[in-house]
Amino acid sequence: MKSLLSKNEETARFGLVLTEDDAIMVADSLIEDLREQERVELAGGIAPKIIDTFCDSPYLMQDSYADTLCELQSAFYQYKGESDDLMSDDELLTLMRECFDEICNGDTDYLTGTCLERFAQAVRCGFDGYHATGGSRVYWMFDEETRWDYELYLETLRNLDML
Amino acid sequence: MEWTQADIAEIMEVVERLVNDLAGGHTSIPQAKLMEVLDAVQYCVDEGLTCAGCDIDTQPGEADITQRPSASALYEAGYRSIIRKATRALEDYNALSASFNDYGVPTYRVTFFEELPHELSSFDPRFHPGEEIFFNYPMPHDGELLRGIDAIAACIERIGMEQSFLAKFDEGAVRKAAADISVAGGNLYKIVCG
DSSP: OHHHHHTHHHHGGGTOOOOHHHHHHHHHHHHHHHHHHTEEESSSOSHHHHHHHHTTOTTOOGGGHHHHHHHHHHHHHHHHHHTTTOSOHHHHHHHHHHHHHHTSTTOHHHIIIIIIHHHHHHHHTTOOTHHHHTTTTOGGGGOOOOOOOHHHHHHHHHHTTOO | OOOOHHHHHHHHHHHHHHHHHHHTTOSEEEHHHHHHHHHHHHHHHHHHHHSTTOOOOOOTTTOOTTTSOOHHHHHHHHHHHHHHHHHHHHHHHHHHHTTOOOTTOHHHHHIIIIIHHHHHHHOOTTTOTTOOOOOSSOOOOSSSOOOHHHHHHHHHHHHHHHHHHHTTSOHHHHHHHHHHHHHTTOOTHHHHHO
């Protein structure tokens, strides 16, 4: 808990502060996550590292900070196991942050149900390209989400009489 | 062996060290991995209690706790004993391979030239010293299932005994007998044991 609360000094500039109750909630969630995923924590919990990784995300808000932290923690331990522990902590957190911001728009359900599920499957099947990049810029190879493409964007602008 | 609080504290330091080595930078590990480490430590301690040169009175209530080695010393003694056994097993295998005769029996050849080298090269004395190993080659035992390097060494020893025995006979006759048994659905070991 102390390590979580001490992070407030760094995260306050992003408008993110954990109360003592929040820290207790995150700690309790850690115990439940470890029990559910049948894991043993060696370093006191991944939450401080999650805070370090995500604190400057535009999708992390004060009013949902503690809840999102718990959800990201749960996702981390779940997909650590789902990827057979082949990814390091940093690689997985880097991947999670990228997907959280650039694909999921801060939606943790979408993060776990789509990006991480898909990527973990790829890792179990032997993909290891994340080692070279530290987990960065590798999800795109498995991206199946439909997005705006250039022609669609232009057509939309024309339809809006903006061109 | 009767464990004291000091033993438990010492052995947990060993477990912690092994877990950190196994974790390799990860801040968490699956529970199953922790159980493997605990099993490995227990196996080494048991080996330390029974290895040659150890002189420990392990009867509960009778042991003079101040005289016996500490738990961590037992662990290290057991680990070193396992390493010695592995070295000896490899030496015995190499010595035997120079003269090994499969007498035309495929399973015999596979066991000696594929299974045994695989088990010897993949044997992990630190994290899986007591791994259960099953060979294609039938291994008679005295009711106790051997594990780890003991199983490998026993297989090499028994094959060595069988080779010595079969070498006393005409090779052609042994090959013919093996072929006849194979046609009948049996295996070479029946020549010796059957």
